[in-house]
Amino acid sequence: MIGTIVNASAILAGSVIGSVVKKGIKEEYQDALYTAMGLAATVLGINNVVNNLPDSKYPVLFILSLAIGGLIGTILNLEGRFQNLVGKFSKSNLGQGLSTGILLYCIGSLSILGPIQSALNSDNTYLFTNATLDFVTSIVLSSTYGIGMALAAVVLFLWQGSIYLCAGALSHFISPELMREVSIVGGVLIGSSGLSILKIKDCRTLNMLPSLLVPIIWFAVRGFLFR
Template sequence: MLGTIVNASAIIIGSSVGAIFKKGIKEKKKAILLQAIGLVAISLGITWIVTNLSKSNEPLLFIASMVIGGLIGETIDIEEKVNRLGKRFNSNKDNKLIEGLTTAVLLFCVGTLSILGPIESALKGDNTLLFTNAMLDGITSMILATTFGIGIMLSGVILFAWQGTIFLLAQFIGPYATPEILNQISIIGGILIFSTGINILEIKKIKTINLIPALFIPVIYNIPFINKFFNEVLGFFVH
């Protein structure tokens, strides 16, 4: 768990440093930083989508995942529950902490390094990927915190829980972390990051948090008996 602890700590430290700088930034400059982060999120999202879609052997899986995941998320209404929780810690209605935190969690948790890192750490004792990820996340969290504040630190706690779970379940998850599944997760992650950018720029309100369950559909789909079932159903309709 050393790599995960270092990764989460880097985010917490980076967020703390960024929050300190935030206090000295005027509101006018905060506005342009917010726009910059929104544009960066959109750019990263497009990059993830294009890069990984070209590598995918199942280009329709991410579509089905988005639809199924969206229906699950909307039924549970995850976003409303998160917003209620956020209001308890944030009295400023104009603060975009939720959007910032969503962006941070997606950037930190969806990437290949964040998924393969704890698996490599658990199965091989190799923390190289996690240490690399820690440097990247530390810098990113500092930048995000200069705009969204100290609340970005919570993404470090979420990342610790995420990577810790993967670490503990590595024996089970490892065989399913195939390049294809990672591609699908990255495509979906790219779409979600793109949508958070749209939210930050206030182009249109998208319930990004309700779409997060889509990230788990490719993994579930790749479980042998579920994959066989879907293929049989698809074969039935095709023939």
């Protein structure tokens, strides 16, 4: 699991560096960073959707995923529970930053396929590449939201660690088609985080997280019925 450890460590290191930099940044400059982070998340989300939607074999699946997942998340009040939990430890917008960071770190081909490559082929190329990208991202995020962004490293470690341990079973299930559909939904969620940061629309992105499970369930059921 050396690749996952390096990836999580990169986020921790970036969070420390960014939080140190934050202390010397004026409030007006911090506002500029918020805007930059919001624009970046929005563009990254749109890019994910644009790159994957044209090749989707189920172009309506992401709509159903967002509708079903958003409804389930709202019923469970995931956003409210998460914000209340984070609010006990921080009065800043840390919850918003963490939700954005977790999506950026965990939802992507490198972060999902990387642990599988590492477990089955002892190849950490994907994870080392992901670590480099996450290092830069974590510096920007923590310079905006503070050292609390380091908590995202724990989530990433658990996420990639679980995939690593289940790599044998997942390698046959995670197909390019599934990755494409998850990337589309993930792109929409990342973009919605950007809109929330820019204060254009509070999309309550965390309530939509169950949407990521809908394509997985769809492909699992489809595989079972048509095997």
